[in-house]
Amino acid sequence: MSDVSLTVNGRRVSGNAEDRTLLVHFLREHLGLTGTHVGCDTSQCGACVVHVDGRAVKSCSMLAVQASGSTVVTIEGLADGAELHPVQAAFKEHHGLQCGFCTPGMIMTATDMIARHPQGLDEATVRAELEGNICRCTGYHNIVKAILAASETMAKGAKGKAKQAA
């Protein structure tokens, strides 16, 4: 058994878990954050993507003890209070989800993707970047559309903020 302590969605949390406990199971079973899902056994599907220290990580490919000391953001911590994150809003507006099971991982991957491409995204880049996330419902059509739309919205938002600061 190991002690695990980390910051999740802005809150300091700690627990005691079996050494073999994966981060995803720690989040789901110890912290009750069931928005992060498990869709495969081989780190292929991406339903479990969370942000660890600002980077998108498949939480099934990391032990909870490895994440100790880190700052983790899950789908539950993405919105700013009642206000949806622009990626969440875009998934809803563009019908980028159906059954919802892959959605948390898709959204966490997309926010990371947009952050890494401040110059903007095109369809080919989005499709290539989604390599690690599988969706069985949408055929990706509307997921791609939602990510492109969110990327534009966020770029406009950033410009607006920069103007305000100036």
Next chain:
Amino acid sequence: MGIEGVGARVARKEDKRFITGGGRYVDDMVVPGMKHAVFVRSPHAHAHIKKIDVKKAQAMPGVVGVLTGKELKADGIGNLICGWMIHSKDGTPMKMGAWSPLAVDKVRYVGDAVVIVVADTKGQARDAAEAVEITYKELKAVVDATKAIQSGAPQIHAEAENNLIFDWELGDGKATDAAIKSAAHVTRMKIVNNRLVPNAMEPRAALGHYDKAEDHYTCWTTSQNPHVARLVMSAFYNVAPENKLRVIAPDVGGGFGSKIYIYPEEIVCLWASKKTGVPVKWVADRTESFLSDAHGRDHVSTVEMAFDKDNRITGLKVDTIANLGAYMSLFSSCVPTYLYATLLSGQYNIPAIHANVRTVYTNTAPVDAYRGAGRPEATYVLERMMETAARELGVSPAELRRRNFITSFPHQTPVIMAYDAGDYNASLDAAMKAADYAGFTKRRADAAKQGKLRGIGMSCYIEACGLAPSSAVGSLGAGVGLWESAEVRVNAVGTIEVLTGSHSHGQGHETTFAQLVTQRFGVPIDSVSIVHGDTDKVQMGMGTYGSRSGAVGMSAIVKALDKVEAKAKKIAAHLLEADEGDIVIENGEVKVAGTDKSLPWFQVALASYTAHNLPAGMEPGLKETAFYDPSNFTFPAGCYICEVEIDPETGTTEIIQFVAADDFGNIINPMIVEGQVHGGIAQGVGQALLEGAHYDSSGQLLTASYMDYTMPRAGDLPSFKVSTSNTPCPGNPLGVKGCGEAGAIGSPPAVINAITDALGVVDIAMPASPATVWATIRATKH
């Protein structure tokens, strides 16, 4: 249409919880005292069980129980059943072998459940499962259906000699033979429809909870039809009487057919909960899903299509062998029969059709309905034949189809179905225009200059949806009726709950069903809630599959709304001292037409519950129930065009464009309909290019993870060009046909027709992976 009514692109009400991590799936459920289960599964495709020793496992840390099939049988738990009786052409009933929820004497496929281990944590259950000692005596296995029916093949069930389950036929054999004999041209092909694994992203799961004090069971399960699960578990598996069994299918992460069936695991978890005295949860690993979810397709067909000198089809003869796997799953028998052969007329006038279907046991996972279920197999047969025939006859694929289209309705086919409405030329025209079909020759020449091979292919599909008229399916062998139920509850404050027997696992019912109510009463969509998926809340229902929730589920809601509207009008007429016939309901107001007299909707609702001043003899309350049984199937149809470019050096196929032109009748929410088409196309393109379940000759599944089974990813697909035309369905009050399966039905032949066009070959096996395409190019060159 209002902004939230029928026909509007309303953003989904259910999305909020899914995009914020608030979805509630079975694996998210926690019950006090809950323990975790792991199933010990057969590593052999075919073997006798000689001995099961659970002593070591029982002594492992955290273990609560290790239970076997013998104990299950001793407690009277029944065998799994197939709910659709098919008779062979000699009149004998199908030969169903026994399927025990936990294998007792024999295992018949890799993944057959043998022992359940329950422990404090899943890790402990997994460790203990490793310690269960089972001695097997291996038997020879057979995985290929065409080999399984040969004499001398391993015998899988004593009940089915030579592994033949039934040998069934439909249509007029003599007339079809005569048409072939006198034909000006006959196209002949062997057509293989590859085996697929449905792969809903949420793995199957079950949580069984036996409450000793109440002698009552609750089962949370990943089901597309919780009421059918309760019925079957009660009536056939003797788990508990229906009034002592509550089945809840909460948020379910995709189904595509694979979550229709009642599997061993939910039965065993319920039984194990009583046996061990603790709630028992099981969640499948992905590999477990590959091994034990019902697979789809797996047909081998020999087909002859006869034409007269004017290129009109005169006859179609189909001989199909369908692999049903090791056991007969719940609806397995109807898929290659009444959901397949009845669609073999396609969009065409075909005077004579004969289909012969043999279904076969093999040492593979059970095969049942997967998105489209029988209709993709029929479409693949027909549309591959039409393409090949066009090439042989030297006419354009579009022209050959047009010449044979059915153009007047209703149209009775020679294989049971009576098409009610359609305009097949309209979808073909729309698809060809969207694809710039006329410009293809130039695009092909341009690609050739770059050393690339371009091809274009089309597919004109039809499907039978809105499953289904109860008396019709009953006469064909179904064990259930396929109506749907709805209850509309208007609360005293005017808000509305609709309880439906349909189940949403991605289809957006919480939005589209609410749009119907908004349309009818003009109340805001936020004041309408859709309740589904719980047998304690919703009266009996038949669930969601076969694109039935629009045509059947929503029609039941319409009937219930009719009754609510009629009563509300009576109350309003009484209160406003007006004639009932003059009352109209609009924008949340109940008005006397042509006057300024009106009442807000909520006041009529309130009046029905205060009951201080109701018409004489009227019961209080505003709540109505309806059952809707359709009078016919519905017939969505359309045309899909795929254009591919192949790199001959690598065999890689790129989809340059994919066009879908569908006729779904009237549409409630175009945004959701388009999403359904996108997803269906992705699965169909997946079948054609990427996906295939492969067993080796000893029965080991070689494609049992996402490392081995190629799921379509974003980079494998283009954005799709989709459009719809509309011939309203005359058979239901909304004029809707259904859209859930079309994409998966229409797309595989369009892709393969394009690839064979690019390569200049007659046929290529699905999935046409880069390796297969590359090998085909090399074989053609030499």
